[in-house]
Amino acid sequence: MKTTALRIYGKCDLRLETFELPPCGDDGIIAEVVSDSICMSSYKAAKQGADHKRVPNDCATNPTILGHEFSGRILEVGAKWADQFKPGDRFGIQPALMYKGSLDAPGYSFTTIGGDATYVRIPSCVMEMNCLLKYTGEAFFMASLSEPMSCLIGACHAHYHIPAGTYKHVMGIVEGGKCACLASAGPMGLGLIDYLIHGPRRPKLIVVTDIDDARLNRAASILTPADAKANGVELVYLNTKCPDAVEKLMAISGGTGYDDVFVLAPVAPLVEQGDAILGFGGCLDFFAGPTDPTFSAKMNFYNVHYAGTHIVGTSGGTTDDIREALDLMGKGKINPAMMITHVGGLTAAKDTTLNLPNIPGGKKLIYNHVDFPLTAIADFAELGKNNPVFAELAAACARNKDMWNLEAEKIVMEKMPKLSV
Structure with a gap:
């Protein structure tokens, strides 16, 4: 043939x-x-x-x-x-x-x-x-x-958290927790938000960021805060093209930071922004695969030591995820x-x-x-x-x-x- x-x-x-x-x-x-x-x-x-x-x-x-x-x-x-x-x-x-x-x-x-x-x-x-x-x-x-x-489902499964006083890795995002999805008004971001709102384990707060109002408006028209609320989720869209983006994100979290952060663009300042908003024991998922094999970004190791913040990365999903x-x-x-x-x-x-x-x-x-x-x-x-x-x-x-x-x-x-x- x-x-x-x-x-x-x-x-x-x-x-x-x-x-x-x-x-x-x-x-x-x-x-x-x-x-x-x-x-x-x-x-x-x-x-x-x-x-x-x-x-x-x-x-x-x-x-x-x-x-x-x-x-x-x-x-x-x-x-x-x-x-x-x-x-x-x-x-x-x-x-x-x-x-x-x-x-x-x-x-x-x-x-x-x-x-x-x-x-x-x-x-x-x-x-x-x-x-x-x-x-x-x-x-x-x-x-x-x-x-x-x-791939998005696998990323959510790959997150982990360690309860205080244990060495146990509890897999998955925090149910009822606070989640930030950075640079997530594009196609993969929409899929991620859809799964977080309608999947089996849901945060109580999802903040979706981008630096383009048109993308944010389209995302909000498809995945609406009203639908999210009906599924027990507070959904907030935020344009972070501003010098005080970290402060705004922290304010939305109530000052605690986020249990789960997803970074969907291979941009060093974005990775550092995600690190800056992690809460105690927070997990940052570097989802976006860079083309540059030397790509790197700063991470606050004071918080790694004292606040238990950590990072994961996934490339693809498993057969069970599909x-x-x-x-x-x-x-x-x-x-x-x-x-x-x-x-x-x-x-x-x-x-x-x-x-x-x-x-x-x-x-x-x-x-x-x-x-x-x-x-x-x-x-x-x-x-x-x-x-x-x-x-x-x-x-x-x-x-x-x-x-x-x-x-x-x-x-x-x-x-x-x-x-x-």
Whole structure:
């Protein structure tokens, strides 16, 4: 079977190419990839090429397929997996295999599997690590977003606190505690806030910061303080583009500081701001992965010693985190559609990946079997004046609080120009 896929050959060297996949064999699975959401981690891989820890050193001669936030349907199943999967099954993927201690992952390290492809051959190691996950939902984009949601869920699980007078690490955020989410009005921040408000363990106070009023206003219109209050959470949005941001954050906490702080941008002053607002025993989660291997920031070690403040960092989520994300989506408790601001076809994947930091908005969603430019949802109505498909998409999103949705997905898959191989 032929596939068309975006492959990485080196630093900023991405090529959309058509080539033959190996046969399924007894231990493989052939699948159609329907959608992939583009992650900053893919941008980092594209920028670093073979210097990236997950991209093979020989990618120039054995290019790998980019994209690790993807979903689709199974077409052919090797005999080894016939008792677990069948043609027609829909799936999500856990890219963090940790297979025999390796960092290899779909979307970085493999020549036959990645999210920016029309078809893939899934190697046996993915199934051996229980990383091919059945998905029973109807909207493919939801399963694509289960991976980024799992990263956020994993970050909340990785927090820990040590009760006074013990050496016990109590895992997870403080239930009924005070939480600050810094630089969190973007796509991943929205997912984090959604989980903190509607997930199984909730703080009593969440303060969300950003330095852009437009992002804060959009976040507040989607995740409203009124809805948070109905779930037992006080939700405050704060623009911290001011010299007294730490003082304002401390005042909102009642002067105690915060039990849990999430930092969603790799900016040293932001990390230091997060450290400054930690309360007694507070945990700071450095969630944003920097591209600079020498990135560092100051931390108050007086407070580490006397106030028990500490820091954690996570990169990705576990398979159980993805299962939790899929379960919460299926029950309608979280809605990662709010993370999506742009949609395009596979031909848009290369430029989108290479320019991701310069494209405003949230998650960029790719549908792999169609061909149209990356387009902001906010532009659908204007484009619809001359294009009936965009007019339909604008109407479908308007019926869903201007967010991406199943109806819009079906319109794209049925009516946008098909990818030419």
